[in-house]
Structure formats: C-alpha cells, structure tokens
Amino acid sequence: MNYLVKAAAFAAVGSIAAPAIAQDYSWQPDRPINIIVPWSAGGSTDQVTRVVAPILEEALGTEVVVVNQPGASGSTGTAAALDAPRDGYTWTANAIANNATYAITGLVEDTSIEDYEIYLHVANVPVVSVNADSEYQSFDELLEAMRTGEVTVGTAGVNSSGGMALAAITEAVGGDLEGARMITYDGGNPAVIAAASGEVVATTQLAVEQTEMIRAGRLRPLTVLSDSPLEVEGIDPVPPITEFVPDFPVAADYFGVFIPKGAPDEVYETVDQVWQDHVMDSEELKAYANDRGAVFSPAYGQEALDKAMPVVIAEACARVTRGEAVIDPSEIGIDCPEEE
Template identity: 65%
Template sequence: MGSLTKAAFGAAASALALSATSALAQEWEPERPINIIVPWGAGGSTDQVTRVTAPIISEALGQTVVVVNQPGASGAVGTQEVLNAPKDGYTWTANAIANNATYTVTGMIPDTSIDDWHIYLSVANVPVVSVPADSPFQDFGALLQAFKERGSEITVATAGVTSSGGMAIAGLGTEGDFDYRMVTYDGGGPAAIATAAGEAMVTTQLAVEQAELIRGGRLRPLAVLSDEALTIEGVDPIPPITEWLPDFPIAPDYFGIFIPRGVPDEVIATMDRIWEEKVMNSEALKEYAQTNGAVFAPSYGEEARARAMPVVIEEACAAEERGLEVNDPSTIGIDCETKSEM
C-alpha cells in the first residue's frame, strides 16, 4: 500500500469549502448537552483523542459535550446505540472510521456503511507490537520465530477481533504464517495495561494506547506496523515491521467523530465550520499527537471520506481473506479483486 507518510500525510491538503447545503444552513445553537458515545472502554485510543477534541467543540458551541463510554462487541454496541438514537444532532459517536465502515462485513451491525456518517477525522494511529518489560523477546525477529514455533501458546491482548489491535495481529499472522491466541478486553487501553501486567505475552494495540506504558518502561515496543520508524516522545525510534515482513500491507488508521446522516443541516454546517476553524488549528490536538505517537491529520466531509477509504478497503478485504466476514464486502460497495470501490 505505499508509504504511511506518502499515502496519508505527504503534502497537507487544503480544507474543502463548505458544501452548498452547509453554506446555506443557519448556525446551530444547541439547547442541551451533546453526547459523544465512545464504543470502547476508557483510556483507549478513541477515548483519548475524543477527550482532547470534545472541549474544543464545547467551547465553540457554548454547550457541554459529554463523552460517554459504552463498550461491547468490538464497538458495535455503542455504535448501534447512536444509529438508533433520534437524528436531532445531540447523539454522536467516535471511533476508527474503518470500524464504522465495516461492521456490516463482520456481521456486527446489519446494513450500515461509511455513508451513514458525516465524518470528522482528527488523527491517524498505528499499531505497535509490544511485550512486557521482562519478556525474553528483545526484537520482533525473536518474537516472530516464537510465533512460528509455538503458535497458539503465544497470547496476544487486543480490544477484540475487529479492533485495530485485532486486525493487526490477524494481518501479522497471515503475512508471517503463524497462529496465536487472542485475549480480548473492553478497549485498547485495558489490553495494553493487561500486557504490561503479564496477563498476555504480546499486545498489538495502537501506539497512543501504549505510549505511557512504553515511556514508563513497562512495555517494550518491538515494531510499528508501518514502513517507517515511529518516534514517541521520550522513546527510541520503534523500527518498522517491514524490516521483517517487507510485503506487509500498510494503511493509516484514521480516528475521529462521526455524526449520523439525517440530522438537521445546520448541525453539519456548524460542525464543518468548527472543524475547519478550530480543530484543524488546535495546538492541544497537535501536542497530543506528537506526545503519543499519533499523526495530526484533521479533515472533514469528502476529503475525510477519501482519506479513510484505503484503510476501509484494506480491513474489509482482510476480513474476507481471513474468513472473518459474515457479509461479502461487495454489500458495502467494495470490490476486493481490485481493492477499490465498486
């Protein structure tokens, strides 16, 4: 899939102009608090970045924005709650966009796709393969050999089969031709903490979910699922997975806030403006990304959708290749023979 940097963060794209509908809509002034349902546990990647972004939106709107954790079924429980809620603009969700776009493929949520959402992306994240600080594995090469020899004896902590960490270890198992045993938790943060405590031998969750544990010497990072080294503040560069698996498919995993289609036009017009004026220039969000090994990459609307599609296609087709699909990716408009939209 090309370089992580080149594919997603080469030259910064200019923000799209507001759509004609948004430009004509009135400014929205919410009359009560807005709920953002994070369908994962506290401390994970989605929870972290949403709690950085929510205050920016709250200040711009002059209204409270409440982050509500509602984990379950790899994010499907909270996401379905948002889809079922009244389309009045007061219930949003946050997630990795690839999850929202592929829940139908994995059978978690029937008949939904990326186009059920207005998309507001904030950062891109990458998974990191880490082991407890006292692990005998000093580099990914040694761990890879152990996977090949011991297979399902090696336990891997993730936030679930369709989480970023779950898809990461599935991809590694396919590319490296090995088995493993997954241990699932209610979020990436809990999975990383459990690994640091010795409950699992490996985690493949996102860098932002591991950063403090890595900085504190409780986790040892072995490889980042990228074709470039990853730098986390205060930590030596983490080598790219392509040093060991040169053909490993790379696609940036975008996270953000999503508002369901069908809400009033003025909600979207106002959020477009806030995202362009405030979030895309937020020093707090930039600092969060730089400190935790994420990439500052805010966008919205059609630009956000275009940025998201490579990882959506990659994960939908990976689910099919690994036998994880319940519905064919063609049901959400993806052709896995060409790895493109239909």
Template identity: 50%
Template sequence: MKKILIVVLAFTFIASMALAEKKEAVEGVWKPKKPITIIVPWAAGGSTDQSTRVTAGELEGPLGQKIVIVNQPGASGSVGTKSCLDAPRDGYTWTAGAVKDLGTYKVQGLLDTTLDDWHLFLNVAMAQVVAVNVNTPYKTFDDLLKAFKEKPGQITVATAGVNSAGHTAIELIKKYAGIEYKHVTYDGGNPAVIACVAGETEVVTQLSVEEVDMLRAGKLRALAVLTEKPLELKDYGTIPPITKWIPDFKVAPIYFGIFVPKGVPDEVISTLGNLWDTVIKKSQKIKDFASERGAVFDPSWGDEAYRKAFPMVQIDAWLKYDAGQAVINPEEIGIPRP
C-alpha cells in the first residue's frame, strides 16, 4: 500500500510539473534556469558597456537570474557579435551595442549578418560630440574646420575604430565639409577619449556618454554635437549643434540596446518584450543614466525599435559605400539610400 501511495504521489508530481511547464509555454513566460550572458563587443567603460550594465541590472530581478556582462572587443564590435551568433540558440547568450553597427557589418565585410537575424530591444539614443584636448588652440568648431582645411590629413582624431560612432561622425564631417584627417583607432570609446585627454590626439568624436566625465572635469572641450538641436549637458553647459556651421548636415539618432539572435525559443522574446513594456520603459535608473550622461531615454522593441533605428543604419551604410569602405552595395541587403 505504501509503495502504491509513493507511485501515485510521484505520478501526481510529474503531472503537475508537466502542466506547469505547458501553462508557462502557452502563456509565453520564460523563467531562465541559469545566469544569462551578454557579450559586449566593445571595451569596458564605453557607451555600450555603460548602457548595457544599467539595463541588465533592471532585468535581473524580474528574470530571477544573474546577468553576466562579458567584454569581448575586436574588429569594430564584430568579434563579440559573432560569438553571440555562434552560441547555442537557447536564449542564454545576448549581445549589445548600436543598431547602426549591427546593420552595417555585412556591408563592410566584417560579419555575415543583417538586422533580419536579430530581435532588437533598445534602451537609449546617443549623439556624437566633437571634442578637443583643452590644450589645443581650437575654441569653436569653426576654428577646427579651418585647421582641418589648412593642414589636410594632419589633425589627429581618436575613435573606437572603423564602424564606431566616432568614426561615423568624422566621416560625415569629411563628407559634408570636404576635410581630410589622420585617423587613430582604439579598442573602445573610453580608450579613445582617454587618448585625447592624454594628448595622443587633438580631437575625439565619440559619444556624449563616453566623453561626459572628461568634459565636466575640464579635460576636454566640446565644440559641436551631431544633432539638429543643442545638447544640454548637466553640470557642463550647452553644446551647439553641428548644423550651426553645416546647415545641410543630415543626422539621425544612434540607438543602443540589447540584441537577441533569432532562433531562440519564442517565450524568451515574448518575456523580454513584456519586460520592456512593463519595466524598462518605466525604469527610473535608465532615465537617470540618460539624463546624467547626455543620452535620450527612448526604450522600444520589435518593429517599433527597427523603425526608430533604421534611419541611422541607412546613413552609415551609404556613407561607407560612397567612401569606398563597403564590399557590397547596401541595397543588396535591403538598405535603400536615405
């Protein structure tokens, strides 16, 4: 009798567990059973690293699991992104960064992937800031433009490498202003900023999030922001828009976020989408991060995220194509000229 009771209880337990798992799958709820890894394909301290860590911290509680950030820089973000693509599609490995990078890897021949391979979960938008070492003679963006033209190819500019936001910024300036510059690359936005502060370069064109500490500390001088409106940076002041000097300069927001490769279980995406709607879009911590670091709080996911981020993908892809830095025509992978 005792053995029969044990068997009955065992079958009851198994049946209840199966029903619970079935209910979880039907409702699209994902409850991870182990820590999640986010591969940040840039160096620690940069824009992707900063925004990802804040966002991951907001997701750990609702998911009930630790999220481990692994920095794997290299080849303009493509090395770490490939590691995510190569990982098992079980939902436990994500990557992060700027959508414009993800959307242009294939154009440049860096990585065989397009936006169609990914689920996008965005947190903030950021703008590039043209800043100079405070010991340089450049007081305004006009001063710098004159120097570029008087000394073509001699003014040193630090960026996080080809495909980085900083490289896109100086290439856009080159396109619209007809200047030449000397490109000095680093393994991330933060190293590029530090290099400019140390005097290794005269100029840095990385994102506001990466430059803000050195601007406030008086180690860098901001000359222009690549937007149509001024950037009000807390505890620093107003940075004028580049359109003050180049009125026809075309800009679009650079959106950042977390990217999950397609092919993971559907409940992973539905759960993350729900968390974006109920947690991330209401996150005071991410709002405070954006306000403090000169970014724009604008979370979205799915089709909405794609629509918001795609304009900068177009600008960057065609900028590279027109400059001879692309290996294929962007139209071949569904990126029409803006």
C-alpha cells in the first residue's frame, strides 16, 4: 500500500467518515476530536497519524480530524494544542523528543513531556540520502564533501528529526562539517521532495518519508542512523551509520499522539483502553511500519514514558552540547549525564 498517497488523500478531505456506533467506554465524545499535526501533510508524523486516526474513530464513534498546522519546527501547532481548552477534544502528534525539548530551545515556553498523557505507536530512524544523480556514492564520500566543500541538506528544521540527525552526525564526527548547509522546509515531505528534485543535495529525514522516493530511484540512500541495516521490501539494505562512525550514539525515535493533561479523567481512561484494545496489536499499523521502514512499538502511560526516555534525554542534553538551549534540561526534570 502506498501510504504517502493515502496520506495525501486524507489531507485533502481532513478526515474520514465517523462510524455510527461507539464501543462502551466511560468517555463517549459527542463531537469531533482534533489531532494537531504540527508539520505539513505527507511527513512522518502526518503519515502515521492518518493511519491511527481511523482506528480511534471506529472505537470512539466520532470523527478524528487530522489538522496540519506547521511552522517553527513544529512548535506552532504544538503551542496551539497546549493553548486549546483542556476538554479532551484537542490532541497533538509528534516525535516525543520534540514535545520534550521545545521548552529547552525556547520554542514553546513552560512546557515539558509531563504536560501530556502519552500514546506511542512506532519508532522511526533517519536516513542520509542524496539525489539519485549526485556524485556521492557512499556516506564517506558525502562526509568528505561536507568537510571540504558545500552540501545543501534538506530538513524540516532544527527541531525536526532530520535537523537533529544532521546535528548528531556533525557532533559525532567532531563538529567539522562546515560545508553542510541546512535548508529548512515546513515538513519532512517537502524536504525529501527537495532532495529528490535536486533542489538540495541531500536529506537526513526519516526512512518513512523517503522510502517511496528511494523505491522510485529518485533518492540514493547512503546510511541509516541505526546500529543495524535498514531492510525494507523493494530497497537494498541500507548500511548502518556505525559502519562509518563506530561510536555513533543510537536511540530509538518514538512517535505518538499526546493529549494535554487537564481533561476529565475518563478521557484518559478511555484512550488507555482504546490503545490497549485496538492499537497494541493493530494490523494496519504493523503494515504501515513494515512498508515504510518504521518499527511497530506501541505503548501508553508509564511504559511509554519509560520506553521513550532514552531519546528524550539524548535530544535534550544534545541541545546543551550544541549551544541551542535557553534553559537547562534539569528545569523540566531531565538530568543530563556528566561528561567524562
């Protein structure tokens, strides 16, 4: 199934028709639920949210409307979700590390991951790819060009998965990639299209955003930010970055939907049960993950927070190392390991 096409179709209509009968949960919503995706249509967050939304609709018996509200590395839509009435009808979706670090970079003030109930579904990995006509045939060649020349890299911004991936690569190789020039777009999908069209040389966005362009022969993947190869049907295995940078730190990048706290308890109790009943073993989400190079890894509540904390800590503390932090992570409950 082409989930990129499916996502674009959903973007045109906003949602699918609501089912007629809700299951017998303690919360019975009486109007549509909005999930604000703070990125443009077709990107990683948008894709998977449009797979999970119909699952939630069927269980809850009401429309679940996916609303794209991009801007400022995802912080515009995130702030809108936090500013909405805390009645259970406005959620947001993202990579959890983004929601946990917006305050650290000053993009969204006075917030932390503690502001949400957490519902995870997949983990994603960034891939470094170049335009199919690029002269660079290996990741080592691209790194050398980033050190000695100029390489434009399309991402969805400094706080996106692609932006953080580029920063992590730069840090891991000693910070000497002065020729890597990031060009930002409103989402991962436009950044990937820019690389595929030759508008930029490379992209570091997520595999789920790139697989269709790689299959079509418009992008050449050079490495995946993982310690094992990326294997997706129709694509040759993509070598892990640890083949090129052995000490590269790897932490799974978890995605999900997040409901701001402050709504009636029955909202969260109901969504917990819906997640358990319908998401934890969802064939639709498994198919999406297998097709696009994601990892099916659902969780909710404390289990979800525990699972995601390694990437939250890694990204929060990396903001300090890179000089991007305006507050110390400890102010929002994240303790960085001491440097040796």
